[in-house]
Amino acid sequence: MRVTRKTTAAAASAAVLSLLLTGCGIGSAESFEPSVRSHEQVTVFTWWASGVEKRGLDKLAEVFEEQHPGIEFVNDGLMGGGGSSTSKDHLQSRLETQDPPDVFVAHAGAELHDYIRDEYIQDLTPLYEEFGLKEAFPQDLIERLSTDDGKIYSVPSNIHRANLLWVNPSVLERNGLETSGEYDDLDDFIADLETLKQAGIEAPLSVGTTWPQVHLLETTLLADLGPTAYSGLWSGSTAWSDLRVTTALGHYESLMSYTNPDRNDLEWDAASEMVIQGDSAFNIMGDWALAAYDTEGKTYGEDYEAVPAPGTAGTFDFLADSFTMSAHILDEDSAKAWLQTVSSKEGQVEFNKIKGSIPARTDIDASKFSEYQKTAITSFGEDTIVSSVTHGAAVPVAQLSVITDAVRAFNDGSTDIATFQAALAASADA
Known part of the structure; x- marks a missing residue:
């Protein structure tokens, strides 16, 4: 098994606890409690290093720590901004050297193809059932997130x-x-x-x-x-x-x-x-x-x-900033907890109010958003949707x-x- 920077002792402890507590698991999207098998940290890689993107990430981390007080958010990203080639190259190097962050941001859609092919990220389809996301997200979005075999490998934090x-x-x-x-x-x-x-x-x-x-x-x-x-x-x-x-x-x-x-x-x-x-x-x-x-x-x-x-x-x-879960990590429970926050009503509302984008969820109160964002919510629900090339949705x-x-x-x-x-x-x- 490939591992991240966790110690052997931590791995051993996790294995023992896993055997003792096999009944613990992921709860519903609104009632989730962190598993006692979870590690104490989740490492999150983004390119949101400054400005509104950094403020949005900080707010999302704040919501996460409120929802999951037993797990520390660790910003494991790199300066770069906007999905720059520098940050993506750095991430690729980490994946190739078997030193992945627990979760990392990528653009939903075709940009994920190489990560899927190389088995760097995990199939998250079961979490969509667990968190009720197939009901919370619009069908058009589910289709754009799904691969040809119907699997989904990321959880969108927003729609741009x-x-x-x-x-x-x-x-x-x-x-x-x-x-x-x-x-x-x-x-x-x-x-x-x-x-x-x-x-x-x-x-x-x-x-x-x-x-x-x-x-x-x-x-x-x-x-x-x-x-x-x-x-x-x-x-x-x-x-x-x-x-x-x-x-x-x-x-x-x-x-x-x-x-x-x-x-x-x-x-x-x-x-x-x-x-x-x-x-x-x-x-x-x-x-x-x-x-x-x-x-x-x-x-x-x-x-x-x-x-x-x-x-x-x-x-x-359309494009979406979307979080994946790396393969071969020791602290999957903490990674799943982060993905729960990303997909939760509170996480999506608080993050997008800052980011300027709109929530992926349809069960939110549009009155909480700016006048522009209200027009975007309406447009996404009524207009013809196409996928962005520049931002990873349309092509690898x-x-x-x-x-x-x-x-x-x-x-x-x-x-x-x-x-x-x-x-x-x-x-x-x-």
């Missing part, structure tokens, strides 16, 4: 919406433009970007470094292909040679021409700050950006708008890596649209 346009209405008003930020298609959006550019705004559309640039491509493809054909790019039913893809890449090239020259040096939150300060009119980013506006004391519907990205109204581009890590390299080369001016399209097509082979 990726296809949002963040708008500074004051910038638009000063330049004679309609202030809602709602656009039926990309051509109308690009026309307003040109108006702002001609008015002297250097970067009407702000964007950050590589992954936000991939994120922008994702919403552009969604706008021009629509939800069915967009999803087909990842399932194989839509050909990358489709003329709609060519049109989308042309639109993407135009959009990038209206962005800030220092984009490769900015993180996503700095690009959001450009809209908050009025240096840019627009930013396309997921709803984790909400906290930046709240922190600055901005009022939704007055100081800023958050609306579907141009051409994507009626579609919810290897395919996203090829897409990222293609985006980087295109935006650096190393390739033209035809070469870009061919490189994206080749990503399917990854």
Whole structure:
């Protein structure tokens, strides 16, 4: 058996207690009591190292320690933020060297495929029955969490919406433009970007470094292909040679021409700050950006708008931060306790009020959330749902890596649209 950093003595004690107390187990989602066989700690790996993400994790840990006072939460994560390649590479190294954290965060969906294949994480389907999650989570979400054989390997702490346009209405008003930020298609959006550019705004559309640039491509493809054909790019039913893809890449090239020259040096939150300060009119980013506006004391519907990205109204581009349980760990009871808190009503409400996302559970009181979050709860229940590429829901890590390299080369001016399209097509082979 592979083990983590637990001592041999602890392992022996756990084995003896396991034999003596085989009747102890996981209780219901709302009445769970930690098993006396549990270790005294649960080690949790995330990339939530600063800002709103760290505050959300701290709040979730606070709820955990209230629900399970006999178990200490240990933040076993790494600086990096936003699922960065550095933190993921560090996690991968730990998994390969048989030093896993008890639980770790990953994006629900295709991002988990490699972990499942390599047997680094455990099947959590029994916990869904134990905690009543198949009733608490919407069926659309259950289907997106399930593998082809019907197993579920993670517990989502939230649901994020990726296809949002963040708008500074004051910038638009000063330049004679309609202030809602709602656009039926990309051509109308690009026309307003040109108006702002001609008015002297250097970067009407702000964007950050590589992954936000991939994120922008994702919403552009969604706008021009629509939800069915967009999803087909990842399932194989839509050909990358489709003329709609060519049109989308042309639109993407135009959009990038209206962005800030220092984009490769900015993180996503700095690009959001450009809209908050009025240096840019627009930013396309997921709803984790909400906290930046709240922190600055901005009022939704007055100081800023958050609306579907141009051409994507009626579609919810989905991703979820989701917790897995590592294989071959000694303290499964403590790990299960953490997953219970993550999936509980209190855990989901308290975490998401800070994070800007919405709970995965449907049995929560929507009045506890911000005005934007209420719109997201409604949208997730009514709109067509698609899976995010940039954030791990639609494609495995290897395919996203090829897409990222293609985006980087295109935006650096190393390739033209035809070469870009061919490189994206080749990503399917990854």
